[in-house]
Amino acid sequence: MPIRPQPVSIRCPHCDWHAVWQPRSDALSHNDLPPERCPRCGTDELAADPAVPIDRLLSTLGSAIKK
Numbered sequence: 001m002p003i004r005p006q007p008v009s010i011r012c013p014h015c016d017w018h019a020v021w022q023p024r025s026d027a028l029s030h031n032d033l034p035p036e037r038c039p040r041c042g043t044d045e046l047a048a049d050p051a052v053p054i055d056r057l058l059s060t061l062g063s064a065i066k067k
Helices: 053-066
Strands: 008-011 018-021 047-050
Touching (some): 018 053
Antiparallel strands (some): 008 018
16 A cells, blocks of 8 residues: 655755655655755755654645745
């Protein structure tokens, strides 16, 4: 039985960029994977932690506003 991956909070320790990675399903393509480098400063030292509920909520609201 497929299991959807849990959301992950990704943060750059150098420039404080952050994002919440929320996969839509367990079938991931190359475009659905979390970032390997910070889009702001380019470092590959990203910290990933399980997303807390408020992070997931803010990410969902932010993506709804962008649409």
